[in-house]
Amino acid sequence: MSNGQDISIHFQCELENRADIDLVVVVPIFSDPDHLVKTLKTIVSQRPDVPLATLVVENGGERPTGADAAKAFFLNHPSDSAVIICRRRGRCQALNAGLSQALERYPNLQAIAVIGDDEVAAPEWLDGLMAVQEAYRADIVGGPQLPVFKHPQELRWKRHPVFAPPYDASGPVPMLYSASNVLVTRAVLEGMPQPFLDPAMDIVGGCAVDLFHRCKAAGFSFAWAADAWVTQSVPEHHATAAWVRATSLRRGTVSAYLARRSDPTLAGRLKRLGTSLALMTTSLPRGVKLWAKTGLAFAALYYFHVARGRVTAEVGLIGRGDRKPGQ
Template sequence: MAEFLISIATYKRPDLLADLLRSLEPEVAGEDVRIVVVDNHAEGTAREVCETSPLDIDYIVEPRPGIAAARNRGLDRVAADDRFLIFVDDDERVHPGWLRALADAQRQYDADVISGPVISVLPADAPAWIARGGFIQRARFRTGDPSLSPATNNTLVRLDYLRSLGSPRFDESFSMTGGSDTAFFRALRAAGARMIWCDEAVVDEDVPVERANLAWIWRRGIREGNVSGRMLLREKSRPAVVVAGLARIGYGVAAVGRDVVLQRGVQARSAAYITRGIGWIGASRGRLVTEYARPTESVEG
């Protein structure tokens, strides 16, 4: 039905979603594009934004709570002759030329997965140590380099490749902790997917004030450790993961100490060893950070 299917999962962010849709308007003009918005709020809080947008949007509500359920509902809307699936988040804005950059890179490198940079725009009053230490900001690479950790925040996937794998789904046991996209793309990599970076396909993401602080960054680091720890447990025993976690914590403490002694300030790369180690141990014990849990919902897995 289309060259590109853009899939957007959203939950109670109508204003941010409206910004994203406005940024997409010039990108899809004249292109063979379908847009699917999956609203994960049962009351349909994104309906008005989608219905008033000049874009032709396939708007659906997925009442089952959880980001993985919403992503899977988006997969349900893939048609047999759609060629490429593109994921973007509802709190982002795409840069001019974003769609063409993804498409051109896919053709040039004959890749199964193309991902691009997400630029975290910090609040004006964010503590200086966040930017100085590389916290929150994501790494960038040269176009054509391997894409090391694709996510659903700015990624194109060749649908023929997904179909050749039996059309895999997002693991809904990660819905409340996050990480279903990490597990999804890790499985594609294990299956031999060619994953490439495109540095010209840029999106912006405003960092909310409530995230520009130590408590949120620390919690996020542990949550990411939980995710990788849960996947590691599929290959290793619980004691082995605990020991590996303790080793990472020890290394991280030493690395942070070195940063301080050398007057670099605490660096995200060093601190990540600590939070990942804690996250691995938590995963081994079933103690998970449920960042996306809702008051009446529980987590399995």
């Protein structure tokens, strides 16, 4: 079974009527199929007060190893579930496929939660997200992604802003930054145009931040659920200064692209370049404070790297005119 969007159904299991499903968990596959099984175990062990379904999205290579692993899991753990294959490669494409297919398959769903295949959910993960959503009437709720490192010497990185959660306490927040460990209500899914995430943002990263900025402009609200945590396995090459620096630079680049959308004129770009240069001049004093707070010397360069990413992107955008990222 397939449609015109290069999406096919690899497996499906229905215990409830699809129309009765209120909550869908979407799991895009990008990593090790063995870890995917760990993720799925923590999903089927959730006990929310509403009917739940799981939708797994394979976005790998020619062999659907992740989809096969998910199918085998659901055959041994029957639950309302589906495994789809999205042939359009990219994180944004996989997430778009998961969100759109969830809406199509479960017409009365009230919310979609997203978790990565490299993550493991807390026992009351979904309850935590839903409780905060109900308490604050938030349209989108996020929760912590707590890093799990392979070696003790890598634990120092958990204090760096690249890995540390952006907020400490539950409640309303101005913005969210990750497409994983997030709950999106039906109001957002109906109010935002499809495709929800811009595939062009896969070039620089930050497709989730782009979506959330557009959601905020449309009037949707955000909240943070501090107790709705997931743990995230960190590859060894991510626990390095080079990767952390590159990620910090990319955050600055994404910030520049998003700012450009609000004012794409040359005057607007020059103004943003001035702002970025000003941020660079204040980055080192701010970095020293961050060093003192985290006890991590490398964190002192975080704001500098973000500002440098902004400046580099602004200079590139001025020279590239109105072309989209990657063109």
